[in-house]
Amino acid sequence: MSMALRQVNICFAGRQVLRDFSFTVPESGLTCLVGPSGCGKTTFFRCLAGLIEPDSGTAGGLEGVTVSMAFQENRLLPWFDAAENVAFAVNNDRELALRALAVMELSDAADRLPAQLSGGMQRRVALARAWAYNGRLLLLDEPTAGLDEELAGRVIRRFKDRWQDRPALLITHERWLADRFADRIYEASGPPLTLKDT
Amino acid sequence: MKDGGLNKVKSVARALAVLAFWLAVWAALAALVHKELLLPRPDLVLERFFALLVTNQFWLVTASSLLRIVEGFALGLTGGGLLALLMQKSRIATALLQPLVQVVRSTPVASFIILALVWIDKPLLPVFISFLMVLPISWANLRAGLENTDRQLLEMAALFRVRRLDVWRRIYFPSLHPYLLSAATTGLGLAWKSGITAEVIAAPRLAVGSELQAAKVNLETADAFVWTLVVAILSMALEKLLLRMMKRGKARYAPEEKA
Numbered sequence: 540m541s542m543a544l545r546q547v548n549i550c551f552a553g554r555q556v557l558r559d560f561s562f563t564v565p566e567s568g569l570t571c572l573v574g575p576s577g578c579g580k581t582t583f584f585r586c587l588a589g590l591i592e593p594d595s596g597t598a599g600g601l602e603g604v605t606v607s608m609a610f611q612e613n614r615l616l617p618w619f620d621a622a623e624n625v626a627f628a629v630n631n632d633r634e635l636a637l638r639a640l641a642v643m644e645l646s647d648a649a650d651r652l653p654a655q656l657s658g659g660m661q662r663r664v665a666l667a668r669a670w671a672y673n674g675r676l677l678l679l680d681e682p683t684a685g686l687d688e689e690l691a692g693r694v695i696r697r698f699k700d701r702w703q704d705r706p707a708l709l710i711t712h713e714r715w716l717a718d719r720f721a722d723r724i725y726e727a728s729g730p731p732l733t734l735k736d737t
Numbered sequence: 738m739k740d741g742g743l744n745k746v747k748s749v750a751r752a753l754a755v756l757a758f759w760l761a762v763w764a765a766l767a768a769l770v771h772k773e774l775l776l777p778r779p780d781l782v783l784e785r786f787f788a789l790l791v792t793n794q795f796w797l798v799t800a801s802s803l804l805r806i807v808e809g810f811a812l813g814l815t816g817g818g819l820l821a822l823l824m825q826k827s828r829i830a831t832a833l834l835q836p837l838v839q840v841v842r843s844t845p846v847a848s849f850i851i852l853a854l855v856w857i858d859k860p861l862l863p864v865f866i867s868f869l870m871v872l873p874i875s876w877a878n879l880r881a882g883l884e885n886t887d888r889q890l891l892e893m894a895a896l897f898r899v900r901r902l903d904v905w906r907r908i909y910f911p912s913l914h915p916y917l918l919s920a921a922t923t924g925l926g927l928a929w930k931s932g933i934t935a936e937v938i939a940a941p942r943l944a945v946g947s948e949l950q951a952a953k954v955n956l957e958t959a960d961a962f963v964w965t966l967v968v969a970i971l972s973m974a975l976e977k978l979l980l981r982m983m984k985r986g987k988a989r990y991a992p993e994e995k996a
Contacts, residue, residue, distance in 0.1 A: 590892055606896060614893040618911045627907060628897035672897055 541566065542587070542604065542676065542706065547596030549582055556582045557593070558731035564600075564676065569699045569707045571717035572734065574727025580710045581611055583732055584678045587708070607674035609682050611710075613665040615653040621664045622649040628672045639671035640664070642697055644690070659685035666694060670701070677707035683716060695720050777959040785959045786966065801943040802863070802936060803971060809867025810928035814921060816868065817875020824876075825883050842873040846931045850938045859941040866935040871924035878923075882916030883909075918983050925979060929972040 542564040549557040556579040564570075564587070572580050585591045586598060588606045615624050625636035640649050643663040653661055662685045669677065677698065683691035691713075698707065699720050710727075711717055717724045725734040760779050767778040789795045820838070824831040841849075850866055857865050886909060894904045936946020945964050952960035 588896055590896060605898070608896055610889070610893065612889060614889050616890060616907060616911075619907065627894070627899060627903065630900070631903070668897070 542600040543598075544583075544586060544593075545597045545599060547586060547593040547598070549586065549591065549593050551582070554730060556730045556732065557586070560596070560732060562734065564706045564708070565723060567702075567704050567706060568722035569702070569709060569720055570723045570725065571721035572708065572710045572725050572727045573712070573714055573717050574729075576712075578727050578729040579732030580727050581680055584608070584680055584708070584710065587676070588678060601676075604676050605672070605674035606676045606678060607669040607672045608678040609662075609665050609669045609680060611680040613653070613661045615661060615664055617653055620650045620652055621645060621656065621660075621667075624653070624664055625668045625671050628668045632671075635671050636667070639667040642670055643667040643694060657685070659687075659690075662686060663694070666698075670698070673701075675705055677702045677705065679707070679709040681710055681712065683711065683713060688715075691716065692719065774956060774958055777962060782959050782962045782966070786963045789960075789963055798943050798945055798948055799967060799971070802933070802945040802968075803975075805860070805863040805936075805944070806867055806928050806932040807975070809864040809932055810871050810925055812864070813868040813871025813928065814875045814924060817872045817877075817920065817924075818879045820872070820876045821879040821883055824880060838873050838876055841869055842877075846870060846934060847938070850935050853935075854939055859939045860944075862939040862941065863932040863935040863944070863946070867928040867932040870927045870931040874924045874927060875920045878916040878920035879913060882913040885916075886912040914983070914987050918980075918987075921979055921983065922976060925976055926972065929968060929975075933968055 544557075544560060544562050547557050547560045548555070549560075560583070562583070572583075574580060582591070586593060587601065588608055589598070589601060616627060619627070621640060622633055622636045623631075625639050626633050629635050637646070637649055640646055640663075643666055645660060645663050645667060648656055648660055648664075653664065656664065662682070666679075666682055669679070679698065682698075683695065686694065695709070695716060709717075709721070724737045726737055727734055763779050767776045770776045773781065820834060824834060846866065849869055850862065853862055853865055890908050891904065894908060899907075933946045933949070936944040937950050938946075940947040940950050945968055949961055949964045952958070952964065
């Protein structure tokens with residue numbers, strides 16, 4: 540059964556963010572959503588991840604699906620170093636965490652606290668956490684914020700290669716990123732969110 | 738000498754100077770009043786203190802009171818934490834228990850002591866009163882701590898299916914630490930004050946409060962000063978010990994100590 544949202548409605552503070560919204564997650568490949576802030580993309584991701592219940596409509600094929608997600612915010616534990624932050628998502632497996640940090644080119648920063656890292660480095664710790672978790676569905680919400688173009692390209696390429704047989708969705712403001720890596724691109728607008736296949 | 742050692746010497750010297758100043762004020766006032774019954778001289782109080790210190794009775798009395806206060810404090814801290822948890826999980830529990838906690842907070846301790854005297858054995862009364870006074874402090878602080886725990890971190894942990902124990906160890910405990918510290922330090926002071934007051938009123942066997950009451954009845958003002966001094970020393974020592982224990986616990990989470 541494919542993962543899909545059907546006729547989903549979500550309202551926040553009197554604002555309809557998703558209205559009769561339907562979307563079927565492609566079986567594989569990288570799908571990019573490009574569009575302005577506040578149009579409902581993040582709400583759509585949160586609904587797919589099961590973090591919010593729709594007011595009405597159904598989320599099918601998502602029960603029990605493990606989700607690797609890089610949130611819009613880094614959501615790092617300020618009390619723990621980079622490796623511990625990554626390990627937190629994988630039963631405190633530090634070896635696995637260190638490997639994920641190496642993929643994100645952060646081996647040197649493994650024992651540094653979030654406050655001792657730059658914004659871009661913190662972002663990569665959050666990405667390493669999603670990488671280490673290795674879920675069935677990958678959701679990346681503005682993953683390259685704070686990264687230079689070259690590094691952003693390398694990081695996204697690695698995610699794309701690893702998730703080539705699994706569905707991966709990415710929200711970005713950077714059109715070049717979508718043009719270079721996406722298998723499918725949707726232009727997002729709203730609220731309520733609408734996705735236009737380009 | 739290294740800077741750290743020098744600072745320690747300076748801080749001890751400063752504390753001794755402050756102590757000497759207040760002892761001088763006390764001695765001057767005692768000389769002015771010139772009545773041992775109203776205000777005994779500091780050297781007399783110290784003499785009495787050392788005389789009591791070598792008796793078995795002194796240690797038995799002190800240890801019994803200490804045990805009661807610590808018991809009441811620990812029960813109050815734990816009970817407040819459990820209440821905070823229960824109220825976070827259940828609206829019905831909040832509706833039922835919140836007014837009760839508010840009543841406990843706003844009722845004078847003497848009222849509770851007199852009421853509890855009817856129901857509870859004398860030796861247990863100080864434990865119960867300390868517990869009752871610490872409970873709302875602990876509840877209020879830990880409730881605030883639970884409410885202020887970062888929802889985004891909890892959501893992240895839920896997404897990655899992190900074990901409940903790890904969520905507690907790595908998100909709740911570090912977040913709750915400052916609230917727990919505040920609850921513990923405020924609660925400990927209150928436990929001493931209310932516990933000793935309960936002992937004074939209930940006068941159980943082997944209790945600092947009972948000794949204070951006896952000193953008052955027998956017009957032994959120097960003894961009353963000694964027992965008050967004992968309470969102050971124990972209270973401060975226990976607070977220091979608690980702070981040290983909590984600091985050690987925090988070292989596992991505190992960025993500045995890991996950095």
